[in-house]
Amino acid sequence: MAEHPAYPVGLRLTGRRVVVLGGGQVAQRRLPALIAAGAGIILVSPEVTPSVQAMADAGEITWHQRAYEEGDLADAWYALIATGDTEANTRASAEAERNRVWCVRSDDADEATAWTPATGHSEGVTVAVLTTDARGRDPRHTAAIRDAVVEGLRDGTLVAPHHRTRTPGVALVGGGPGDPDLITVRGRRLLAEADVVIADRLGPRDLLAELPPHVEVIDAAKIPYGRYMAQEAINNALIEHAKQGKSVVRLKGGDPYVFGRGMEEVQALAEVGIPCTVVPGISSSISVPSAAGIPVTHRGVAHEFTVVSGHVAPDDERSLVDWPSLARLTGTLVILMGVDKIGKIAETLVAHGKPADTPVALVQEGTTAAQRRVDATLATVAETVRAEDVKPPAVIVIGEVVEVGPTAGALRK
Structure with a gap:
């Protein structure tokens, strides 16, 4: 088996029986993702960590407070074996093999029929990284690759072009107190995807230098006001660019709703039917x-x-x-x-x-x-x-x- 790479696949576990054996740190790390996937989780373990106990108390999992018994994997679609009893793990692994249940073993990857990839998420995309060679499995290496890809997607340094038509609109992004590292990852990603950025004087200026050359950057303080009040002119600029089918980011200092007049801009956009996303920022x-x-x-x-x-x-x-x-x-x-x-x-x-x-x-x-x-x-x-x-x-x-x-x-x- 070690001569062939693992076949990557995404399991749709909603409403399907998943059995977890063991209630220690491994289970504590893996359970949230299984819960998020909507699985019907049965956990079998004499003892559990306080965090796992909280999941059981909240009704997110069903806990059978005992050791593994033959038959626990009946009708399961997927199993995670993570007890501290090697002999019990071996017996459970054998039961999974007989019942054709895909099985992950935390103590012996070579005896498992499935491996858990290092996973991360960014705006509707799941990144999963697997080592292709069982003989050279290095969890730290796969985790490092996962982290690099996810961080790149989040902060915009790894840009994956959208091939479907994007819905034009406006995002009010709180840029934080000034240090460019204190903007949220979502705010940084939206900046990287923007066609137009209308920036406040108090917004983190260093972020503007990172934008691709095609992005139009407009200083809100220099928008011609004419007979309009300053805020009205900014509202008009947001509407004008959004109506041209562009993705517009209104970059503000701090948080858009803390003395940032953000709601005034949201209301102006709503009046003409332009969708608006508000991204909170760290308030100064x-x-x-x-x-x-x-x-x-x-x-x-x-x-x-x-x-x-x-x-x-x-x-x-x-x-x-x-x-x-x-x-x-x-x-x-x-x-x-x-x-x-x-x-x-x-x-x-x-x-x-x-x-x-x-x-x-x-x-x-x-x-x-x-x-x-x-x-x-x-x-x-x-x-x-x-x-x-x-x-x-x-x-x-x-x-x-x-x-x-x-x-x-x-x-x-």
């Missing part, structure tokens, strides 16, 4: 403090955090923020787009009861090579911003968590 409200060594929550310090926009001053009639209530909270306050208004914000918080010595951290250009952190208090933050020449984009963190990290207070002014 959490990731930038984290990159600067600040946890927005910490046991015994803060059980809550609140994120607000600071682009409108507290005394502006357009403000929708209840600043007096925020001043009374004991948790963490994260302010986005508030650098130029921080003096008025700090004054308002103190006026409504927030201690003037409450720690404040400003993290400029978070997660990028230009990141820097400046510490202050509510009493000193306005002057500190001027003295340190803090510029947007910067995330402002107010609360005791500022002084939790190992470098806390090092730059406090």
Whole structure:
């Protein structure tokens, strides 16, 4: 048998009986895929790991709490033999052979009638890698090949052209806080497949350099606005390119729905019947403090955090923020787009009861090579911003968590 390569095939196990012998680590790793395939799973084992126990408790598998017995593989379509008892494994393997049940053995691949490939998934595609020669089976090598192919498909470095007509539409992609490595794998893949990318100033710029030459990149800040408001002009640009049958990505900084006006764009597209996919991004409200060594929550310090926009001053009639209530909270306050208004914000918080010595951290250009952190208090933050020449984009963190990290207070002014 070792002289011939394995024949690759995809098993459709939905509703079909699959027997797993053994409830240890091998079963724990293999069961999720069998469950996802819709198999009717019978697990036979005196003991199981806590994770396997949870699957049984949830009704995802049927667990017979005993050792293997002759006849357990009757009517099975597929079997996974993974007990720690070699003699039981041999008997079960022999039963599988007699009943013509394809059987995987974790302890002896040469005695199995089937091998489990190293598998991975990417947007409707399953990648399965098998070693063709039983005498030279190297699971680490096949796993490495699997990982390389899947990662390439996910991040767009391995581009597989679509030969069927793609449905034109728009994807709102959250690019994360700035570091190009912090975009989601789905967002990176959609970028690689785009015909047009309309990018925000705060989107991860380095990602644009990776795009193929044919991709049209449009800077949202430079779209001619004419008689239109800026957002309306961006909406029109999305609609125009999508109506031309193109795949359009709207690349935003952070998350599209966290002060990103993403819903306005979704609504504009929906009004003209253009499909839109929203891909969440890592919000700078959490990731930038984290990159600067600040946890927005910490046991015994803060059980809550609140994120607000600071682009409108507290005394502006357009403000929708209840600043007096925020001043009374004991948790963490994260302010986005508030650098130029921080003096008025700090004054308002103190006026409504927030201690003037409450720690404040400003993290400029978070997660990028230009990141820097400046510490202050509510009493000193306005002057500190001027003295340190803090510029947007910067995330402002107010609360005791500022002084939790190992470098806390090092730059406090």
